[in-house]
Amino acid sequence: MSPDNQFLRSGCPIVNGLDVFGDKWTLVILRDLLCGKETYSELADSPEKIPTNRLAERLKMLEAEGILVREQYQSKPKRYKYLLTQKGKDVLPILQAIAKWGNTYFEGSWIPPKWFMET
Amino acid sequence: MSPDNQFLRSGCPIVNGLDVFGDKWTLVILRDLLCGKETYSELADSPEKIPTNRLAERLKMLEAEGILVREQYQSKPKRYKYLLTQKGKDVLPILQAIAKWGNTYFEGSWIPPKWFMET
Numbered sequence: 001m002s003p004d005n006q007f008l009r010s011g012c013p014i015v016n017g018l019d020v021f022g023d024k025w026t027l028v029i030l031r032d033l034l035c036g037k038e039t040y041s042e043l044a045d046s047p048e049k050i051p052t053n054r055l056a057e058r059l060k061m062l063e064a065e066g067i068l069v070r071e072q073y074q075s076k077p078k079r080y081k082y083l084l085t086q087k088g089k090d091v092l093p094i095l096q097a098i099a100k101w102g103n104t105y106f107e108g109s110w111i112p113p114k115w116f117m118e119t
Numbered sequence: 120m121s122p123d124n125q126f127l128r129s130g131c132p133i134v135n136g137l138d139v140f141g142d143k144w145t146l147v148i149l150r151d152l153l154c155g156k157e158t159y160s161e162l163a164d165s166p167e168k169i170p171t172n173r174l175a176e177r178l179k180m181l182e183a184e185g186i187l188v189r190e191q192y193q194s195k196p197k198r199y200k201y202l203l204t205q206k207g208k209d210v211l212p213i214l215q216a217i218a219k220w221g222n223t224y225f226e227g228s229w230i231p232p233k234w235f236m237e238t
Contacts, residue, residue: 006227010166013221013228014150014214024141031133047129087224094220095133097213102132105206108125109132 157200
């Protein structure tokens with residue numbers, strides 16, 4: 001058995017990353033969590049208006065990947081906060097690099113706050 | 120008309136980037152081009168075995184986005200090289216950040232060559 005068999009497509013660390021967040025929404029959710037959003041309704045309320053089934057599915061996946069943990073903050077009805085683990089917080093440099101590229105090549109794109117780009 | 124109407128989802132530079140390469144394959148193709156691959160068959164031959172219809176579609180999209188240019192190098196039959204523009208070369212820091220995260224969190228993932236990580 002090749003040592004790469006543990007991986008979905010290959011042992012390339014870029015590919016391994018994309019197997020987790022290579023889609024149009026996951027990194028948007030991580031952006032919001034890094035910006036301090038914590039609840040389902042805060043996440044659903046972003047300007048991009050993520051479809052709620054996508055949001056629910058991605059939050060479940062991110063929890064399974066150890067990128068966030070779910071913490072109940074209300075019991076009736078049950079409500080949860082979504083908190084980034086270190087693995088989740090460590091996605092920030094990826095988002096910073098994408099934001100830098102986006103600001104260079106998409107004229108009129110929003111300039112992220114300084115704390116986001118320089119943390 | 121809001122100034123954001125020019126964008127697909129929002130003016131967020133992260134979202135703008137993901138609207139281009141937010142999928143499982145586009146950044147894998149850019150990885151290969153940054154590593155010196157130039158032809159369709161070289162790109163199709165990577166360990167991840169991208170389906171050829173996906174490869175053709177992504178190359179067309181990347182050309183339309185100004186991320187690569189196509190250059191004919193043979194006329195019978197017609198064959199093309201795919202060369203990164205500056206916009207394409209500037210994706211490298213994004214790949215470096217993903218590779219760093221991947222190497223941290225996917226045990227046994229390949230360590231990219233030093234020139235790739237430090238350029």
